[in-house]
Amino acid sequence: MDSNVILYLLIIYFSVANIDAASKKNAFVGFANKFDHKKTFNRSTSSLSNSISRDECNLPDELTEEISRYKPIVEGIINASVNGIFKKRTWRTLARFVDKFGSRIAGSDNLENSIDYMVDLLKKNQLENVHTEPALVPKWVRGRESCWLVSPRLEKLSILGLGSSIGTPAKGITAHAVVVESFEELQKLGKVVEGKIVVFNEPFISYEKTVKYRGYGAIEAAKLGAVATLIRSVTPFSIDSPHTGWQHYQENVTQIPTAAISIEMAETLQRMYQAGDDILIYLYMEARNLPPVMSRNTVGEITGHQHPEKVVVVSGHLDSWDVGQGAMDDGGGAFISWNALALLKVLGLRPRRTLRSILWTAEEEGLVGAAAYFHDHRNNTAAFDFVMESDEGTFQPLGLSFSGSSEAGCILKEILKLMHPLNATQFASPMDGGPDIEFFTNIGIPGAALLNANERYFWYHHSNGDRMTVEDPTNLDMCTALWAASAFVVADLSIDMPR
Amino acid sequence: MDSNVILYLLIIYFSVANIDAASKKNAFVGFANKFDHKKTFNRSTSSLSNSISRDECNLPDELTEEISRYKPIVEGIINASVNGIFKKRTWRTLARFVDKFGSRIAGSDNLENSIDYMVDLLKKNQLENVHTEPALVPKWVRGRESCWLVSPRLEKLSILGLGSSIGTPAKGITAHAVVVESFEELQKLGKVVEGKIVVFNEPFISYEKTVKYRGYGAIEAAKLGAVATLIRSVTPFSIDSPHTGWQHYQENVTQIPTAAISIEMAETLQRMYQAGDDILIYLYMEARNLPPVMSRNTVGEITGHQHPEKVVVVSGHLDSWDVGQGAMDDGGGAFISWNALALLKVLGLRPRRTLRSILWTAEEEGLVGAAAYFHDHRNNTAAFDFVMESDEGTFQPLGLSFSGSSEAGCILKEILKLMHPLNATQFASPMDGGPDIEFFTNIGIPGAALLNANERYFWYHHSNGDRMTVEDPTNLDMCTALWAASAFVVADLSIDMPR
Numbered sequence: 001m002d003s004n005v006i007l008y009l010l011i012i013y014f015s016v017a018n019i020d021a022a023s024k025k026n027a028f029v030g031f032a033n034k035f036d037h038k039k040t041f042n043r044s045t046s047s048l049s050n051s052i053s054r055d056e057c058n059l060p061d062e063l064t065e066e067i068s069r070y071k072p073i074v075e076g077i078i079n080a081s082v083n084g085i086f087k088k089r090t091w092r093t094l095a096r097f098v099d100k101f102g103s104r105i106a107g108s109d110n111l112e113n114s115i116d117y118m119v120d121l122l123k124k125n126q127l128e129n130v131h132t133e134p135a136l137v138p139k140w141v142r143g144r145e146s147c148w149l150v151s152p153r154l155e156k157l158s159i160l161g162l163g164s165s166i167g168t169p170a171k172g173i174t175a176h177a178v179v180v181e182s183f184e185e186l187q188k189l190g191k192v193v194e195g196k197i198v199v200f201n202e203p204f205i206s207y208e209k210t211v212k213y214r215g216y217g218a219i220e221a222a223k224l225g226a227v228a229t230l231i232r233s234v235t236p237f238s239i240d241s242p243h244t245g246w247q248h249y250q251e252n253v254t255q256i257p258t259a260a261i262s263i264e265m266a267e268t269l270q271r272m273y274q275a276g277d278d279i280l281i282y283l284y285m286e287a288r289n290l291p292p293v294m295s296r297n298t299v300g301e302i303t304g305h306q307h308p309e310k311v312v313v314v315s316g317h318l319d320s321w322d323v324g325q326g327a328m329d330d331g332g333g334a335f336i337s338w339n340a341l342a343l344l345k346v347l348g349l350r351p352r353r354t355l356r357s358i359l360w361t362a363e364e365e366g367l368v369g370a371a372a373y374f375h376d377h378r379n380n381t382a383a384f385d386f387v388m389e390s391d392e393g394t395f396q397p398l399g400l401s402f403s404g405s406s407e408a409g410c411i412l413k414e415i416l417k418l419m420h421p422l423n424a425t426q427f428a429s430p431m432d433g434g435p436d437i438e439f440f441t442n443i444g445i446p447g448a449a450l451l452n453a454n455e456r457y458f459w460y461h462h463s464n465g466d467r468m469t470v471e472d473p474t475n476l477d478m479c480t481a482l483w484a485a486s487a488f489v490v491a492d493l494s495i496d497m498p499r
Numbered sequence: 500m501d502s503n504v505i506l507y508l509l510i511i512y513f514s515v516a517n518i519d520a521a522s523k524k525n526a527f528v529g530f531a532n533k534f535d536h537k538k539t540f541n542r543s544t545s546s547l548s549n550s551i552s553r554d555e556c557n558l559p560d561e562l563t564e565e566i567s568r569y570k571p572i573v574e575g576i577i578n579a580s581v582n583g584i585f586k587k588r589t590w591r592t593l594a595r596f597v598d599k600f601g602s603r604i605a606g607s608d609n610l611e612n613s614i615d616y617m618v619d620l621l622k623k624n625q626l627e628n629v630h631t632e633p634a635l636v637p638k639w640v641r642g643r644e645s646c647w648l649v650s651p652r653l654e655k656l657s658i659l660g661l662g663s664s665i666g667t668p669a670k671g672i673t674a675h676a677v678v679v680e681s682f683e684e685l686q687k688l689g690k691v692v693e694g695k696i697v698v699f700n701e702p703f704i705s706y707e708k709t710v711k712y713r714g715y716g717a718i719e720a721a722k723l724g725a726v727a728t729l730i731r732s733v734t735p736f737s738i739d740s741p742h743t744g745w746q747h748y749q750e751n752v753t754q755i756p757t758a759a760i761s762i763e764m765a766e767t768l769q770r771m772y773q774a775g776d777d778i779l780i781y782l783y784m785e786a787r788n789l790p791p792v793m794s795r796n797t798v799g800e801i802t803g804h805q806h807p808e809k810v811v812v813v814s815g816h817l818d819s820w821d822v823g824q825g826a827m828d829d830g831g832g833a834f835i836s837w838n839a840l841a842l843l844k845v846l847g848l849r850p851r852r853t854l855r856s857i858l859w860t861a862e863e864e865g866l867v868g869a870a871a872y873f874h875d876h877r878n879n880t881a882a883f884d885f886v887m888e889s890d891e892g893t894f895q896p897l898g899l900s901f902s903g904s905s906e907a908g909c910i911l912k913e914i915l916k917l918m919h920p921l922n923a924t925q926f927a928s929p930m931d932g933g934p935d936i937e938f939f940t941n942i943g944i945p946g947a948a949l950l951n952a953n954e955r956y957f958w959y960h961h962s963n964g965d966r967m968t969v970e971d972p973t974n975l976d977m978c979t980a981l982w983a984a985s986a987f988v989v990a991d992l993s994i995d996m997p998r
Binding site for chain 1: 594595598599600601651652654657737738739740762763764766767770771774823824958959962963964966967968
C-alpha cells in the first residue's frame, strides 16, 4: 500500500457527504444512499422517443459524409464479430469466466481472483496499458440464512438476505407477522407493528418505482418497532425465486435484519393475514458487515494514434451479487466491453483517440468502484470525450440510449445509421442502463448505454437465475459488434464529441 | 379397516403385473412402471387438428336440435360462473385450500387432512352422496437433502430428490462426475462411469420425449456402476428452479440416489466437463420409501333424476408433489371439478344422469388412486357414460380434447359450439391431460380433458413455483363454466354417449 493509496483512502472516507465521524463505520451505507441504486436513476423518464428529434439535427454535410465513410469499416467489424474470427467468442470467454469464478461480490476472494484473471486475459489479448486502479469497497457477507413459516403451518421459505443487512441473533428471530402492500398501509398500522416481522407484499409496478421497498423497507418498519422485514422480491416474474439487492439503514433508526422472499410467498402470507390467520415466522441470518477492503477497477486500452490523451470509455462492471453467476449482471456488459477492444485490436483498427475498456468493481454496493475512479480522475475530466456502459443486459441489441448535448446526440444518431446490418439503429434519450458512467454524464460528458431487448432482465436480476443460460452467443456477438463499431467511430472522428 | 379394505389391499398387491413375491416391497415402483407417468400417455400424438373431421359428422337433426336447445342453460351457467354468484369463487376456495394445507404428497398427513377438509366442503356445498373410497398408496419421504459442487470450485446446487429415490449413506456421497446428454453417450462412456455421479444434461425436446431421463436415468447409470445421478430438470424454462417427479428402479439393478438439478447447473457442469475440469460433487439425501398407507379418492355427486345409475365423471387429482402448493398440479383441476357441481347445484340444474366429481389421490406416484378406483368399479364399467379430467393446467380454457368413438366425438363437437361465449369451442383428439381417466378411455368409454392455454405449464410443474400465483381468477371461472356446462349437457342428453 503506497502513499497514494492511503491518500485515496482518506479522500474516500472524508469526501462522503452527510456522514459524520460517529457514523464512519457506516460510511458505505451512506455512500450507497447518496448515489442510490443504479437502476433508479433515469429509467422512469427514459423512453424510446427521441428527445432530440430528427428535425433538430443539422450536422454539417462534411461531418455527415465523414461518418458515412465508416460504412465499410463498421461492416467489417460486424462481420468479424458475428460471422468471422470472433463468432461466439464473447459467449465462450464469458462462459469460461463465470464457470471458473461463479458469483463475484465486492470484498470476496472470488472477485479479486477474477480481476487477476481479467488482467491476464486483457494482456493476452494485446490490450495496451493494462492495469488496475484501486477502490475501497464494502464487504458484506451473507453467511447461512433460513426462514420458516411456523404458524398457521410449517413451510420453509425461499429467501435471500439483502445486501448490507445485519444478521439475526444466534438463535434467530421468531415473531408474529403483519403484511402490508405499501408504506402508507404500514403507517396506518402504527403501534401494531411493534415486535412484529413486517412483510411487504408491494405490487411490482416497475423496478424504479418498486425498489424503494427493498431499499428503505427496513428503515420504515424499524421506526415503528418492527424486529425484521421480509420484502417481496422486486421482479415481475418468479418461480419461487427470491432476488437480493442493496438496502439502506438510517442513522438513529434501529438496524433490523431484512431479506427478500418470493412473489408467491409474499402473496400467500398476505392472503393468510387477510384471512385472520395467526402468522408466526422464524428468521435466521448470519449476515455481517465487515470492514471495507481494497478492490480494483480493471483497465485496458487501445491507445489513440493522434490524441492518445483523449479517451472514449467502453465499460461494464465485473462484480456481481453473491448468487447465481453474474453472467447477465454484469458479466455480459463487461465482456462485450473488453472483447470490443480485443476485436478492434485483431482487426488492426486503431482510432485517433484512446479507447479505454473499464471493468468497474463494486457497482452493486452503490457504484463504489466508479465513484473512486471518477474521484481519482476528477482533475482530468476534460480528457473524457465519450463514455459508454452496458449494464442492463446483453440480449438482442437495438441501439443506444444517450445523455449529453444535442450536437453529440445528433452525431450519435448519424453513427447509429451505420448499424443497419445489426438492425440496431435505435436512438433513445436520456441514457438508461449506464449507472457507473453517470458520474461523467452528470457533469455534461456525453455518454451512451446499450439499448437491448431486455424485457426479461428483471426476471433474473440479482437472483440465482442470473447464469450463463440467460446469455445467447449470437446476441453477444451482435452486442460486441455494436459496441466496438460505435466506440471506434466516435473515437476516430475528426472532431471531439460536443459537450 | 374392514374386510373389504383388506380384500382391496390383497387385490392391489397381487394384481400388480411383473412383480414377484421377492420384490413385493417395491410393488409400487413396479406399479408406477406399468402405468408410467401421466403426461407420457398421449401427448406425443395429440394435436389441435381434428381427428374426426367436420365432414365425418352426420348427427341426426333431432340430436343437433336437442343440443342447441341447451344454449340458454349453458349461457346461464357461464354467466353465473364468470359474472354472477360464482365469480372468483373457484380461485378463492382454491387459494384458501392450498394456503391451509400447502403441498399434499401421497402418504402425508397434509394430504389426508386435506381430504377430510374436502369431504366437509363438498357436504357444505350440498353435493350428494359425499364419501371417500380407499386406495393404498406409496409413502415416499424426502427428508433433508443438499448438494455441493466441491471442485473445480465450491457452489451449492439447487436440487430436488426424485420421487421413490433412496437416500445416500448418512455421510453423503462424494464422487467425481461425468456429464452426458443422452443414454447413447452414457453407453459410450462404459466403464468410465463406475464409481461416478452421472449428470444428465439432456436437452428439453418435449415433456414426453425428455422425461425418460428422469424416469430411467438412475437405472441406466447404475447398470454401468454409477453411484448417483443428477438429472437436468424436465422443463423448457428455469430460474435455477429444480423440478421433481417420479422415477423408477429396476429389479436386479442397484438402486442409487437420484435428484433433479436446474437447467442452468446442468449446462454449467457440462461446460466444465467438456473443458476438462475435474468435477467433484457431494450429494446428501435422506429420502426413504416407507410402507404404503391408506389414502382415499374423494367423491361427491348430483344424482341423476332419470338414470341415477349412469355416471358422468368430472375429475382432477387432489394430491401433489411435496414442493410448492400443488395449486396448478392439480389443485386447479380438482377445484373446477367440484365447483362445477356446486355451481350446478346452486343453479338447481339436475341432469338425467348422475354427475360425479372425483378428486383422485396419489396420481403423482403412478395414477395409484385412479387404479384402485377403476379396480373397485371394474364390474360396473357399463355405468360410466362419459369421463372428464383436468390435469394439465387451468389457464384460459380453449375447449376439450377427446378420446372415444367418432359418434361421441361428433356429439361433443356439437356441444362445444355452445361454448362460444367462453371462446372455448376447440375440439382436439386424442385426449391429452386426463391421466387418471385413461383407465376408462382405454376400454372404450368416451372421455375428455380440458384444453387450455397451458404453454407455460411445465415451467412450474413439480417445482416450488407451483403456487397460487400461477392461477388467475377469471381463467378459473371460465374453466369451471366450461366444465360445468359440458358435463351437464352430456349428462342430460336423451341418449348415452356412444362407445
